[in-house]
Amino acid sequence: MIIAVMNYSGNVGKSMVARHLLAPRLGDASVISIESINADDNDGPTMRGSEFGSLQEKLLALDDAVVDIGASNVEDLVNRMKSYSGSHEDFDMFVVPTVPDAKQERDTLATIKALSDEIGIERERIRVVLNMVDPRDALRSKFASLFAFHDEHRGFVLREEASIHENELFGKLANSPITIGDLLADATDYKAMIREAQTSEQKTELARKVAMRRLAVGVNAQLDSVFAALMR
Template sequence: MRVAVINFSGNVGKSTLARHLLAPRLNTELITVETINADEGGESIKASQYDELQSHLLTNDVAVIDIGASNIEAFIHAMTQYRRSHEDFDCFVVPVVKESKQQKDTIATIDALSALGVPAKKIRVVFNKLAIDDDVHSEFGAIFGYATEEKKCVVRPEAAVFENDVFERSKALSKTISEILADITDFRARLKEAKDDHEKEHCVQMILAKRLADSANENLDAVYKVLFK
């Protein structure tokens, strides 16, 4: 499975979903196409190196590509020049959040992919950053209406990622949610034996992160199954 995470808009959680939802479940390294937020981790590649990216996709069956908002126009242009190169991707995941601008940009992204010849079944929308009591259809009426009318993408209300503090905590800890959960250290016992405040704080943060990671991981598992069923 070779997946691109893409949206013309910033602040929709592309890097977060690529890092925490897709890469761990596909058991692969994350490749970022970005020049601004190059500190997100993974291997960085400029949009101008699209031919190198194609080589990677042609020789690997599994890949997650995070396309930064600052490079999407160049990325789309490269796909236009390299005819049929979109076929190297098995799926385009398009995250969207509730704000109206981001929903408009999401529709523009899907239109651009469709214009390249990407079939609707390969374009999957993820509804991101929802509050637990949000109604997906109400918050994303524009997306559902567009999908029903244009039939250019796959939208499933169950593909909803809920807000969770673990995403911010994971940045501070420099770990993915999967890595937090995989750490078998008994941090409660270690906390009792901690010699200084720094170690105590680290133990506390890991305990809290693990508690949050359980619910977040369950949510991400469900979304992954919905995306690729």
């Protein structure tokens, strides 16, 4: 399955959703970051025609992939999907993460309108992930304008169960190559190492690793159920 993760807004968790929610549950699919495609050229953060062409080629050759589309590239991608008739068919699904914040919510509606009304992508292929949710909050009031828009528009999938809690683990992993899978697979006996550690700095560092692994277990279970709710 080829999934695009996009939102006109930055900082809604597109990269987190691509890397930690979707890729590991699509047979360890590769994550293609549109931002990184641009990292080497000096033309600024917009996608050029040749890059869109090479993205299309890449996707046609892959069974599973997650394409993480940086906020500054969304407009360009939408325009190209409008002009290259049928190119949106390269994606099986468009996942739109959003967070409870007025500006991000407006951008989320604009993203959904572009996909649905401008490009003509069907309801089942556009799915929202509610991100950075406080478990004590009522989702319908936190994301009031999004739910109101959904009630009248109906052209996309919005499910309360597809919501990811705010968790410090994501920030800790954001600039590191370590995945949640790596943390779960780490069988090191840190408690034994803590007993043998010589300095308090070493003990603190090891205790931090124990804490990360404990966080990862809970987050992984939550992401499993979010993925199931998103894909059902």
